[in-house]
Each structure stands twice: as C-alpha cells, then as structure tokens.
Amino acid sequence: MISAVPLEWVLILASGLFCVGLFGAxxxxxxxxxxxxxxxxxxxxxINLVAFWRYTQPDEVGGMIFALFVIVVAAAEAAVGLAxxxxxxxxxxxxxxxxxxxxxx
Amino acid sequence: MDLVVQIMFGVTxxxxxxxxxxxxxxxxxxxxxxxxxTCFFGIAMLxxxxxxxxxxxxxxxxxxxxxxxxxxxxxxxxxQIDDPDEPVLFQRWRSxxxxxxxxxxAVLVPTIYNHNWLIFADPQPAFAGPRELGFAFMNAYLLPxxxxxxxxxxALVGAIIIAxxxxxxRRVRVLTLAEEVALRGEREPSPPTRPANPQPxxxxxxxTPPPAPEQAGEGA
Numbered sequence: 346m347i348s349a350v351p352l353e354w355v356l357i358l359a360s361g362l363f364c365v366g367l368f369g370a371x372x373x374x375x376x377x378x379x380x381x382x383x384x385x386x387x388x389x390x391x392i393n394l395v396a397f398w399r400y401t402q403p404d405e406v407g408g409m410i411f412a413l414f415v416i417v418v419a420a421a422e423a424a425v426g427l428a429x430x431x432x433x434x435x436x437x438x439x440x441x442x443x444x445x446x447x448x449x450x
Numbered sequence: 451m452d453l454v455v456q457i458m459f460g461v462t463x464x465x466x467x468x469x470x471x472x473x474x475x476x477x478x479x480x481x482x483x484x485x486x487x488t489c490f491f492g493i494a495m496l497x498x499x500x501x502x503x504x505x506x507x508x509x510x511x512x513x514x515x516x517x518x519x520x521x522x523x524x525x526x527x528x529x530q531i532d533d534p535d536e537p538v539l540f541q542r543w544r545s546x547x548x549x550x551x552x553x554x555x556a557v558l559v560p561t562i563y564n565h566n567w568l569i570f571a572d573p574q575p576a577f578a579g580p581r582e583l584g585f586a587f588m589n590a591y592l593l594p595x596x597x598x599x600x601x602x603x604x605a606l607v608g609a610i611i612i613a614x615x616x617x618x619x620r621r622v623r624v625l626t627l628a629e630e631v632a633l634r635g636e637r638e639p640s641p642p643t644r645p646a647n648p649q650p651x652x653x654x655x656x657x658t659p660p661p662a663p664e665q666a667g668e669g670a
Binding site for chain 1: 451452453455456459463466467470471473474479482483486489490493496497499500501502504505508509512513516517520521523524525527528539540542543546547550551553554558559562563567568569570575577578582583586587591594598601602604605606608609610612613615630633634
C-alpha cells in the first residue's frame with residue numbers, strides 16, 4: 346500500500362468524501378440527513394489521520410489514538426444530535442429544518 | 451503486486467465515494483441510512499488497506515454497530531409524512547454544490563499536490579496494534595482517555611434528557627401514520643397543500659406500512 350499508492354491519492358479520496366459530506370450537511374432538508382452528512386465529514390477526517398499516521402509516522406501510535414478520539418466524539422455527537430432531532434419532531438411534528446424557524450425575527 | 455493494491459484501492463475509493471453520493475442524493479431516508487452503512491464498510495476496507503486493523507474493527511463496531519443503528523432508530527421515530535413533490539434539497543442546493551466543487555477542485559486538490567509531504571523514503575512496517583494502543587492509552591494518553599470517558603457519560607445523560615418526554619405529554623404509544631395525519635389536520639385548520647384525510651392511502655410517499663402500536667416512553 347505504501348509503495349503502491351501515493352499519499353496524495355488517499356488525501357484526495359478523503360477530501361472528495363469531505364466535500365460530498367459538506368454538500369449533504371448543507372443542502373438536505375431532513376435533520377437526520379444533515380447528521381449523516383456530518384458523519385461523512387468526520388469519516389473523511391479520520392481517513393486523513395490514518396493516512397498521515399501510516400505514511401509519515403508508522404512507528405508512533407499518536408495518529409491512531411487521535412482517530413479513535415475522533416470516533417468517540419462522533420459517537421457522542423450523533424447521540425446528542427439524534428436526540429435533538431427526536432425532540433424537534435415531538436414539538437413540531439416535522440424534522441424539516443426549514444419549518445423549524447420559531448427564532449426567526 | 452503494486453497493480454493489485456492499486457486496483458483494490460481504486461475499487462474501495464469508488465465504493466466509498468459512490469455510497470457517499472447516494473447518501474446525499476437518494477430520496478428515501480432509510481435508503482440513505484443503508485448507503486451510509488455501505489460507505490462505513492468501504493472506509494473500514496480502506497483502513498485494512500492502510501494496515502490499521504484495530505481501527506477497522508472499531509469502525510465496524512462503533513459506526514456500523516452503534517451510529518448507523520442510532521440513525522435508523524431516529525429515522526423510525528421521526529416518521530415524516532411528506533408529499534412526493536416536495537424537494538428533498540434546499541432551494542439553494544445548486545450554489546452549495548458549486549461551493550463544494552470549488553472547494554474540492556480549487557483549494558483542496560492543488561494544496562495536496564503542491565505541498566511537500568515528509569514521507570519516509572523506505573516503507574516501514576506498521577507499529578500500532580491493539581497491544582501498543584492499549585499501552586499508550588494507559589500511559590501517555592491516560593488523561594485524554596479519562597476525558598473521553600467523561601464526555602461519553604455527559605453525552606449519554608444529555609441525550610436521555612433531551613429525548614425524554616414530559617410526564618403529562620407522554621403518549622402511550624407511537625401514533626400510526628393515519629393518526630398522525632389526522633393530528634396534523636387538527637393542528638393546521640386549513641393546510642394549503644395537505645388535506646386532512648385519515649386514510650392510510652396517504653402513505654404512498656412512505657413505503658413502510660404503519661407499524662403496529664408500540665409501547666413508547668416506557669422506562670424513560
């Protein structure tokens with residue numbers, strides 16, 4: 346893998362995944378779909394961390410540790426975000442984020 | 451040998467990017483969640499290619515086993531009765547697509563190619579297995595490990611608090627789709643687009659049939 350695939354290919358794959366996730370998080374109307382886009386972005390960041398660990402510092406564990414912490418934070422974020430989606434649905438009977446505009450001036 | 455690895459990387463990359471495109475573009479949100487699981491599997495394959503076996507296992511356990519199931523449960527609990535003509539994206543999705551495409555093509559790719567990465571001249575074997583990771587977690591990274599534990603506890607309590615229903619507002623069971631349509635018709639006296647007909651035939655946009663009444667909120 347190291348000699349066959351250059352680091353740039355992995356980074357471009359991760360940046361493509363990040364852009365797809367950013368598009369999903371910014372343009373979907375459903376709140377759960379927005380969270381899915383955010384999960385895609387976090388996974389792209391994780392691919393970057395693992396690629397940097399493997400290509401530049403394979404004799405340290407720092408990159409893997411950082412990726413594991415990103416996974417932990419993503420799990421916590423997903424739990425709280427989905428609980429918020431359920432609470433929004435219970436109040437407004439919708440999860441379309443366009444309809445939830447009671448704070449609009 | 452190099453060609454085989456390159457082909458495997460290409461297949462994995464196409465799987466990841468294709469599944470991600472389906473996640474953000476497919477209409478049915480259950481299908482989007484299933485494509486998200488496919489994307490997570492592809493990323494676990496990429497971790498295996500990068501010789502991060504432990505992280506691949508963690509990816510499958512945590513993302514597919516926990517996060518994706520959580521997303522599916524949230525989709526089930528927030529069933530929405532949307533008419534099929536309503537767009538699934540915002541009005542401004544073209545400008546969003548333009549911005550992300552420009553970010554990818556004009557910022558990220560030139561930056562990646564113009565930077566001089568400090569890569570080892572000779573490839574070294576990967577070092578971090580579960581044994582080394584556990585050793586590092588118990589020694590150098592002990593404080594972040596504990597902080598992550600506190601963060602998970604706070605997120606657990608916060609998610610329960612946010613999603614918990616009030617005692618007087620508690621519904622006995624999850625409403626069926628027809629009851630939800632009727633309830634929405636009561637709340638909106640004259641809905642402009644959606645007439646209040648409590649027939650199950652209005653669930654044509656939602657392929658899943660209304661489930662049997664379930665107990666909800668018990669034990670909360």
